[in-house]
Amino acid sequence: MNNLISHVNFAKGFRGGERQTFLLINELSEKSYKQKLFVRKESELIEKCKNIKNLEIIEISKPYILSISKLKDSSIIHAHETKGAQFAFFANIFFDIPYIITRRVDNKISNNLLNKKIYQNAKFSVSLSLAIKKGILEISEKARIEIIPSASSKLVINKIKSNEIKKRFKELFLVGNIGELDNKHKGQFYLIEAAKKLQLSHPNIHIIFLGKGVDAENYKTQSKDLTNITFEGFVANVGDYINAFDLFVFPSLHEGLGSILFDIMQANVPIIATNVGGIPDIVENNDTGILINAKSSNEIYDAILKLYNNKKLRNDLASNAHINANNYLPIVMAEKYIKLYEK
Secondary structure (H helix, E strand, C coil), X not given: CCCEEEEECCCCCCCHHHHHHHHHHHHHHHCCCEEEEEEECCCHHHHHHCCCCCEEEEEECCCHHHHHHHHCCCCEEEECCHHHHHHHHXXXXXXXXXXXXXXXCCCCCCCCHHHHHHHHHCCEEEECCHHHHHHHHHHCCCCCEEECCCCCCCCCCXXXXXXXXXXXXXXXXXXXXXXXXXXXXXCHHHHHHHHHHHHHHCCXXXXXXXXXXXXXXXXXXXXCCCCCEEEEECCCCHHHHHCCXXXXXXXXXXXXXXXXXXXXXXXXXXXXXXXXXXXXXXXXXXXXXXXXXXXXXXXXXXXXXHHHCCHHHHHHHHHHXXXXXXXXXXXXXXXHHHHHHHC
């Protein structure tokens, strides 16, 4: 297929959805597909994607609808978030260009006529998980849905820096958490509550949080008397930290999929995660990780100790997950999208 694929992502920052947009565009570029990327001005995607070959980046300002004619030469439009889906829908009305939507979150979709039409008119809607698929069907029973999970991030590990991190936390059992510090979504409050118990019973178990967010100061206040927690803030080199983790805990309250888990699996680090959203699509309880109920600091505490005290179980879970991680490589994701484009 030598036609033009136009991607639309109007997010400002560079979170999980934008990383997946970048990974897909990069893989398609390696296969010599001609692509355009429509972004808002000052989007972080611009810097991330600027060196990808066969890609034209087009910055547009609000209201986006005034720039819709720039899509006229597209063969396919691929919308990667809600504003992008609206943009693609109107391009389909004006220029009859087919479009697909990738929905990455399991939040309830507003039940209005525009959203119904957007999903109904899409050639395909892609959901990352069964939980997201269910949400799309609630808004449009006629939606044509394919499940294509996210991919691991192809993280590069600097062994020197990773060894420096290990040395810094020498003789500690390091439990990692990576994500936006936002309790309504990521649920780190409950991991901190578990840390309060761990400090009394197992002070050598240390929890490190990577990320920034609206609840950063609340979490620091919550843990002000604890010595077994480190808030590292935003770091660019998460792979170096992952390589230093003994265990990863993901206490989300809801999650479309949780693509960071693929990077944890690739690194042979055992996982404890909540049984919510799309996480059970990735983690099989007692096979590729341990699943627990959300909002339970006691279950987090018990699961951490279960793995802390059983090295063989840690190794078995990590090994099984590592094998399964080969199903979530960027090239695998890209090939699934190519089949949709060709349809």
